[in-house]
Amino acid sequence: MQFLTTARLNYELMNEATILASIKCMRTPGQTVLSEILSSDRPAEMTDLVHDMAHGTYTRINIHSPGPLSLQYSAQATPTHSLIAGASLTSPHPSTLPAELLPFIYPSRYCQSDRLREVAEEIAGNELSAFAKVSRIVDWIHQHISYAPGTTSEQDSATDILEKRSGVCRDFSHLAIALVRALSIPARYLTAYAAQLEPQDFHACFEAYLGEQWCLFDPTHLAPLNGIVRIASGHDASDTALASLYGDIVGSEVQVCCTSQSPLSPITQDELRQSKTAFVLG
Template identity: 35%
Template sequence: MKLTASAKLVYNFTGPTEVIGLIQASHSGDQTILSEELILSPDAALVEDEDVRGDRRFRTCLSTETSIVYTATVDNGMRSLLPRSGRQHLWNELPPEALAYLLPSRFCPSDSFQRFAQREFGSAGDGVSRVMSILEWIAAEVDYVAGVSTPESSAAHTFTVRAGVCRDFTHLGITFCRALSIPARAVSAYSLDVQPPDFHAVMEVYLENAWWLVDPTRLAPIEGIIRIAHGRDAADTAFLTTDKACTVVSQTVQVSRVDTAS
């Protein structure tokens, strides 16, 4: 599927502020960037980096009201969906890069949920069955409600209030998977059909020798997702990180399907 994504972030920086931006589409194996453009107004010097995973960041210093506009057209080809069945790996079978995603992290205290996860999902079957059982539980037990969580809310908070937004659903899904020894990581994304349009948070699980994208909110089709970055949780994938406080003036995100009809 070919998709066009755009983000326009207008922020007010009241003095020289160091900024790390994480809004560019990732150079990952399951998507191809056909075209893209990043514009800052007023213009500012940028340092752009790409890590070994293909995730891309820009660094700059901003000191006044600034518009950051990113647009991209991306081809996801035929993205693979989570299979109907799949084996969960033993720890000694996992690739080294997956091991960090077994561990608790800032927003995903999986060590506190091992007993619950084993009791609730441990007998579901193979690895895919366990993940599907987790997704079914979240869909049945957690309401999608804005305003009940903050950027500091962890999966433990979501488990208690049984409500949240995409990052909360994702943190809870990751927490349950890690509690079952299934590697799981957060993915920030542009996503088709998300209402209201915004940056979206989904997750990946490692089963059957591969990472598989899943959306705990069930709001976005997997083939309609454009990856931005992945990490342990939202702390690793924030779209804007600053060393001083700043003010949001406006923020718009849009994703649409490219019409390929001739």
């Protein structure tokens, strides 16, 4: 299905500054970007920095004079997905895990999995399959963590969220990743545009490596999984910051929109839980 994504980021510069932006739709074998344009309302030097297929595209934007700045992005993208039975999905033991996946079982800045092993084991209970363990963690977070904008900051980590019992999509995903990694299952953070998310904003989910593929989960249950358009993925939000600011610059406004170009029949986290089905985003 084809989606139209747009974003507007407004700033005020007191002097020259640099922005490292990660708002472009990711290009993967399963997600085609048909067209895209990133523009500025004033002169700016823009350079795309592509790390690899696992992280996405970063754009370095250099602005050499003070004043207001508005960045506008629009794209047409067609992500694909598949549904697979969850009962059969396992996760490789660390002794056989491919080298490229090892970083995703390690603790990271916002996901201190080494401090949450006992909590993760208690939540997973007697579940035997990796898919069932991840599903139990997603369910537990949805039931025990309140979605409450304004209760956390960009400094809060998984352990902070576990204590506060509230947060936003970023926090839900960080906690889920930490708990999943504590069970030696690879997990990674995902930023995205999300159709039918209300109110419209950038969104964060996570993926767990099950059955030799990355399976998508959304502990917030706020957006249909088949309405997700990838932006970037990484160990946690420190790898996928939407905009990192350097210099005398402050943000003033963010506007985001993602719409499907044909009627979208939502595939929700609730439906997947009930049918014990895994969702794989292309």
